[in-house]
Amino acid sequence: MAVVTNLDTKRRKSGDDPLDALAALVADELKAVNDVIISRMHSPVELIPQLAGYIVAGGGKRLRPILTLAAAQLCGYKGDRQKPLAACVEFIHTATLLHDDVVDESDLRRGRASANAVFGNKASVLVGDFLFARAFQVMVEDGSLDVLRILSNASAVISEGEVLQLTTTNDTETSEEAYLEVIRAKTAELFAAACRIGAVVAERPHAEEEALRAYGLNLGIAFQLVDDVLDYSAVQARLGKTIGDDFREGKITLPVVLAFRRGDEEERTFWRRTMEEMDQQEGDLERAIEIMNRHNALRDSVERARHYGAVARDSLGLFASSPVKRALLDVIDFVVNRDF
Template sequence: MATVTPLDPKRRKGGTDALDALIALVDDDLKQVNDIIIKRMHSPVALIPQLAGYIVASGGKRLRPVLTLAAAKLCGYQGERHRPLAACVEFIHTATLLHDDVVDESDLRRGQASANAVFGNKSSVLVGDFLFARAFQVMTEDGSLEVLRILSNASAVISEGEVLQLTTSNDTETSEEAYLEVIKAKTAELFAAACRIGAVVASASTAEVEALRSYGLNLGIAFQLVDDVLDYSAVQARLGKTIGDDFREGKITLPIVLAFRRGTDEERAFWRRTMEDMEQQEGDLERAISLMQSHNALRDSVERARHYGAVARDALGLFPASPMKRALLDVIDFVVDRDF
């Protein structure tokens, strides 16, 4: 077992309590969203609902669709359009997970066997395509060209992010700017779109729509930054999850970018051997984590997440005080402090 670093215990503020509080405020809507997801995953081709249901049920807190519901409520929406659109957001997210695991050749997701490990790569890719198609059906049924524009653009940007990540994979010369460009596209864009469409269906003002877009974008960046730290964290080990998957896959994330940039010539040679040449030996993961610790790469990556969390917090400043605003602010702490 590698010697791994714990996240800063001073950051703990109630674990999942903040997210649970936000979910409670949209609970009735979320139950209907889940019903829509189950209904719209139906297909006479039995493998489709079987595989899609496997990954949808494999864990996660439905954070992205919850954000759509919460954004609509924050803007005073009383209708029903936000529910199928929240399901649409979840379909897009699930499709990207299916494709991601195939591209990354991942065998695990959230500590369980990934869909591609269970059903095979071909099935995972094709069911991912089905879910994208379902998402676009839901968009067109909504009838709003603005909603269609937002979500279709997000889908395109996510795909671009996937391709962009291929260009940085195994490249130890990747800059922090290039890394941020990847995670903005791959992760943060859907967070931004999820929040934005909630405001759009509520006929919010241009300023409110932009504020929620900014909130989602920066929350998404913070989310991915912490995800990348958790891959090397003792928290994951305590939860019985594997650590170092990014390292084994040669995935260049911010902790590695910082450790490489701050390292000695000998240390950079280590990173090139393990991440570019993929010549990994027993004990290399332990050394990689040790180098990240010695150069404060994990700590500073969390601090970057704190920065984007602060920007997300500022974005909600124009909204009046309310239980929903409080919950959305508190969920920023959840994102930065979470264990999974």
């Protein structure tokens, strides 16, 4: 099967993970966040903590709450408000994962059975709703209207992004602009909010709040762009899912948009058959990857991610040099240069 080649990036040594380095800088606070997550998942309805705990325990590296903690540290904040708010960010993210897997009819989440595959669609949707409600309880307890405005707006935008993605699924005429609108809403908005509230709790000037918002937004766009490339190039053990899930679901991501735009009529007929009509046959995924590579669709999607990574890097320019700033900059490289 064809894969994207290494794009002149330096291989990191085993264990040399910028996200781990950033997490280490906020390790004590992250432990407190995990404690909040566990305590606030409690419910007398037994299925709720059981299902919520299943997906939270199987989660990734807590990137979004780590960004909240790191942003607050970057702004010199010495209080504790960032801890429950970081947990709030994780609840919002987890709720969207539960809903996503139901909508996408996914059976796997990071290499193991998805919550909906184990507990059923109805339970997954309802527990996702519970986590959204918990997140809003935490926001209200914080007492800041600014925090409530930022995170509630992010929740609404994420939902809009999910609905917008439904309108682009199976539509090979989707433009790059429409695709970017989806990932800005669906993925990048929560990154932006997670970073922005770090400045809000620290009561920093508006310029710093906007700088962190821009950092998170552009990091989130880069993250999703690379994620969409990896769906056509990485192994299941690394991704936690089988290759070509987006293809099989008819999701129109940037590699498809570019390959369709650059292809000849025979290739466009292939995309219409496989992505619009969902008439997929054995070998179609391999052909899709071959067409993408022929037209540099995967490589150029990564280049788009590098552009947004550069914008994220520039956004931190007004902050003084510090270990946490250097770690936040390194995370950009980690996101963009994930192995292909």
